[in-house]
Structure formats: C-alpha cells, structure tokens
Amino acid sequence: MGLLSRPTNTRKMVASLVPVAQMIVDILHAKSGKTLTSLSLSQDATVIDVKKAYKKIRGKSLKDDQKLKDIGLSKDGQLYFKDLGPQVGWTTVFLTEYAGPLVIYLCFYARPAIIYGVVDEPKAEVVNIACGCWTFHYAKRLLETMFVHRFSHTTMPILNIFKNSIYYWGFAAFVAYFINHPLYTPPAFGDAQVYGGLAGFVLCELGNFSVHIALRNLRPPGTKERRIPFPTSNPLTGLFSLVSCPNYTYEFGSWLSFSIMTQSLPALVFTIAGFYQMAVWARGKHRNYVKEFKNYPRRRMPILPFLL
Template structure:
C-alpha cells in the first residue's frame, strides 16, 4: 500500500528513462529473459497542491507586513502613512499571486500528476522566504520612495500590467495545445493575440513575461530585495527554458 502508483518508476535500463504510464510491455521490446528495473520515487504530492501552497503563502505573508506593520516593526509603525508606491506594490504583489492561484485551479494542465514531497518544502521556502524579505523593506516605516517619483512608479506599473497580460496570454495558448486528461504536447505557435508573437523569438515566452513584472516591480518600488528576487527567479527560469527548448528539439526534431 505504501508504494502507490505515483511513486513507482519503471525502466528498461538501469539508468534509462522511465517508461510512460500508458506504455504496454508489448511496446517495450522486452522478451521473456529481459529485465524491468523498478525505482521507488519516494513520497509524492500533487502538483496543484504544491502550486497553491507556494502561491497562497506570499498572499498571506505580504498582507501581514502591509496590513499589520505594528506586528513587525513595532507599535509606532502603524501611525506613519505609507507611500503610494508601497500601496501600489502591495496591490501588484497580491494581484500576481492571486492570478497564479487561479491559473493553477483553472488553466494549468500538468504533464505529471505528482512531484516529490520534498518539493513542497523547497518551493514554499523559496517563495515564502523571498516574500518576507521583499515585503519587509517595501512596507518599512523608513521606506524610501523611487528617485524619479510618480513617473517611475507609473511606468513600472504599465510594464507590470503588460507583462501580466502577456503571461496569461501564453498560458491560455498552452492550455489549448493540450487536451484535457492527456499528456499530449504540440509545438506552440503564436495565435491572433499579438502578445503571443514572442514565440517567434523564444521557446518559453511565459518565462519572459514572468521576469518582466518583477523587473517592473523592482523599479516601481525601488527596492534591492525585489531586484534580488527577480534575479534569482530569472536564473531558475532560464534553466527551465533551456531544458524545455532541448525537449522541444528532441521531441519535434523532424518538424
């Protein structure tokens, strides 16, 4: 009972690639003397569960710093009015992660149903930790507003909104490429939405549109910790994008 299907992996070679759940023994060219190698993947957890946890955390944590600054900075913190940039930063942060939760529930279709349980703690530590770091300085009573005033704030807001719309546009396009209940994958091409034309330049424009809002947020709030969060995310998404690009080239080599 402990080795439920999602934690089982089977290979035709000791270090080979795991066979797909939909494959039959007759399709694997394994005769009566052949071997099938089993691996226990360890405790698993659903992708959507991890995504909701890692995205819901930033919503609640940021709200604590924003709504109850006296809990974090002392009783006098709540008496000092926040700058407009801090209010706008909170709105953008909440919008972004509310969008991510809703996309997890209604838009994303995952290639695999589960991931290692350890990823829950790893991912939540990353998102929750950076949320605390960023929100601590943006909502601080001694917060220093952007150097170029409202022009810098509104320009950052415009770039933030544009990239958020672009990111959603890509996610909706990818949704249409994968029929519900399948692991089918097709080559993504731009549709009539002009924001999807970024597919002509990169394989994973959803990551490009994911980095964009945080660059805008960093400028809009002018905080170094937000820029650090952006930089860390950009490194990770660049790695993912390269992996997906290689996967596309391997899977669709003849197209």
Template sequence: MARPMWIRYRWSFDCYAQCRVAYKLQDWLKKTSTISDVKKQYQLKKKSAYPSRQSYRLEPKGKSLKDEQTLNSLGLRSGSKLYFKDLGPQVGWSTVFLTEYFGPLVIYLIFYVRPSIIYGADAADQPRDIAVHIAAACWTFHYAKRLLETIFVHRFSHATMPIMNIFKYICVQVLNVLTLFSVFTSAYLLPSTEFGNAQLYGGLAGFLFAEYGNWRIHMAFRNLRTPGTKERRIPNATGDPMTILFNLVTCPNYTYETIAWVSFSVMTQCLPALVFGVCGFVQMAIWAKGKHRNYLKEFKNYPRGRKAILPFLI
C-alpha cells in the same frame, strides 16, 4: 489467450548507480501491456510503491518512459530489462502550487494590513507612500492570479512531484516576503522613487503588461493539450499578439515573468525584489533550457531559431 510475456527487471534506488537483479516479475504481462500496467504489477509486489513514485527507463541515464507506452512499442521481449527508480513520496502539483502561492499572499497582506506586527506599535500612524499601496496591490494580483491559474488553467503533464519540494518552495517564498518587508520599513517614510511618478507608473505599466502576457501564454499552453490527456504539441504564436514571443523563445511565460519582477523592482525601488527576480530568472532559465531540449528531441520539425527564455540570447 495470449502467452504471458515475462519481463526481468533490474532496479536501484539510484538509476545511475550500478544496478543489480532484484527479482523476476512473472505476472501476466503481454506485449500490449503498458508501462502503467508494469507499475500496477510492481505495486502488487511492494505496496508502498504506488504508481506515481515509480519511474522506468530503458537505460540507466535514459528518459523516463510514459505510462501509455506499450512493451511491444519499446521493443521489449522476454528477458528484456527495465531500469527502475523509486522517486520517493509524491505530492500533487496542484497542492504544491497552491501552497507555494497562498503562503506569500497571506503573509504579505497580514503585514500590510497590520504593520505593527513587524514595524512596531507606532507603524499604523506613520504615513505610507503610494508606492507601498501599489506594491501591495500588485503583489496580491500576482499571487491571486497564480492561484486561479493553478485551479482553472494549468493542465499538468505530470500528476505529482517529490513531496520535499513543497518545503523548498515555502522556504523560498517566506524568505522573499520577509526580505521585501525589511526594505519597505523605510518606504513608509521616504519618497517612493528617486525619479518620481515616471519611475513609479512606468514600472507599474511594465508589470501589468508582463502579467497580462504571462496569462495569455498560459492560456495558449492550455489549449495545446486536450483535457484528460498528456499529449504534447509544438507551441506556436496564435492570433493573440501577446503570443508573438513564441516565434523567438520556447517558454515566453518565463520571459514575461522576468519582465514582471524587473518592473516590480523598478516601481518599488526595492533591491531585494530585484535579487529575488534574478534568482527566479536563473531557475526559470534552467527549466526553460530543459523544456527546449525536450522539444528539440521530441519534434524533428521544431523551429531551430528559437531560444529557451531570452530572444537571441538564452
């Protein structure tokens, strides 16, 4: 039997803080043991630290190590140190996304079907402009699409995320729905757009185009990863014309998402929708830049001419 490899671990709840030696793991870890094995061994010491809330790094500010990486491949020897961070209570990505998308879908439709709840008893008798009906259909389509993609399309590289994020997403989405409805109060009585049908249906066309493009990009990302694995490959344009944006940006799904919200704002002439879209773009740009940097570090042959989210700009 191979001689056990003793690894001395340093830990801290904040990996950027000054770490201190907490204990010495002397379990039967071998050179071929993986980070996943380390997590399981640590859980034996601390029952509440289930594997998905553990993160290990070679340096305090380093990148989290992957579960499948072996101690030998990381150059760890007897007496080597790993930096540990407790990620806190976790929740599955699918649960987060289902909660984030189901909430605004249901709330919007309740207020649309029963306008008296927010607009008063006489609201049901008021004439509704066609923009209100089209906006409700687009909203329903957008979030129903997201729910279906979460269930049938997305393959997540990380199984969980911090549980507090679920409350953040719920608050943001509920605030967005209520803001939109505060503006749609006048939409029951006023013309839908200043420039008539050209603005309304032009915005609708842009919205549907962007939603279709977003779906095709999600399918392309799905096909990059073999089911049941966490492998990462460079995304490239396929034979689908909607994936041409891969030649220009790393995250074209975010690009299409931005186009969809701008088109929705033009279609409804709704300023809060545009504000929400801008805030969403800022967050997506942060995510896109992070993913772009990771691709550049991970793949030496990653196309250097690509931007993160906006062609030639960002």
C-alpha cells in the same frame, strides 16, 4: 513510484566479455547491500564514468502512456520497479507555495505596527500600488493552478513542497519587510518611474496569462499530447516566435518592472534569483522541444530573444 526499463545484465555475462585492462565493478544498494548491477570498466575509469555507465544500464523512466511494444517488449521482457518515495500532488505544492507569499506580504502591509512598532507616517502611494501588484500576481497564480494549468505528472517528491515554500515564503518576507517599512523611500524619479514600472508589470502579467492559456489549449483535455507552441490570434503570444518559454520571459518582465517601480533592492534580488531558475527550466524545455520535434523552429531561444 516508477518503472524503469533496462536490458538484462548479470555478472557472469559481463565477465565473459571483459578484455584486458578492464575490471568488473559491482554496484550495491547503500542500505540493503544488495547487488544492483555489475559494470565492465577500464581501470583508468573515473567516478563520473561509473555514474554514466550505471545510468546507461538502468535505462530510462517510463511514462504512463507508453506502450510496451514501443520500449522493445514485443515478446517477454523485464521491467524494474523504483520506489520514488513519498509523493504529493503538483496542485497541492503550487497552492501552498503561492498562498504563503500572498498572506505574508499582506501581513506586512496591513499590520505594520506588529512588525515595526508604532507607525505614524502614512504609506506612500507606491507602497499601496506595490501591494496591489503583489496581491494580483499571486492571486492570479492560485487561480491558474486551479483552473488553467494541466500537469504532465500528477505528483512530485514531497520534499519539494518544503523546498519551494522556503524559497517563495522567505523572499515574500524579505521583499515585504523593506517595501512596507516606515522608512521606505519612494523612487527617485517619482510618478514617471512608478507608473512606468506599473505599466510594464501589467503588460507582462497579461502576457504571462495569455501564454498559459495558449499552452493549455495546445493539449486536448484528458491527454498528455505534446505539440509545438506557436503564436495565436492574441498578439501577446507573439513571443512564441522568438523564445520557447515566453511565460518565463513575461514572468521575468513582471518582477523587473516591479523592482523598477518600487526601486527596491530586495525585489531586484528576488527578480535575479527567479530569472536564474527560470533560465535553467527554459533551457531544459528548449532542449526537449528540439529533441522531440524535428521541425522545431531553430531561431528560437529558451527565454530571452536573440540572447539566451
């Protein structure tokens, strides 16, 4: 559930101000047929113009800690209630979407005979290392969800738990099937490629954890205060000088290193898909930082230093 602020606007008030070549458009609720508001629009307006005008009339969602005087309600006013539908806690969503990939991958690794049939060949060393990396990553995510992360919002739409789980669980099965397959071929450049990729993976995982700790310490317990993140005494947080979301930068680096280490195309597809989504999130967070803080460092990029 949520609250929206918006100015009072009736059809009668709008009609009295309508100039020539304009029209009144009623916006109705799809199920109840109830009139939500009336818009004054040009006859040449497009559908996107209608959407923008309606969004402007509706106002914006209000945060739980906003004061009434800060949203223009110094005297009498109106707040509009919006039902956001069934919700579920962020912690529940993250625990579900991260536990699945851990269990699924371990099933492919520990019980290959069930999936591939009789397996006589011993596993290549890189397969064991890959399983260790995958287990470490998702165990880390589960522990961070329980003990490190502080969420700005307590809930999200319940549909997200299914959507996110399909993404993570599906990719876990896709990657695990090929890396643990009896016909899997180790990397072309041998130990140099395997251990080079492993080193990159470990470094990026430590960097990601360091950034999460820095972000946690940035917000005092029990508050929703927002501050500009800067590098700390931990050198792995130095990426804050170049990007707004170094946790995503390190996350991308981890899976790129994993893909190189295993020389796995499915792992690379997972990496690219993850990078695309993280880039979208990073750009959104970067825009919010720039908008909220007038002194925000202008040379920072959202996720990739000097590029994106």
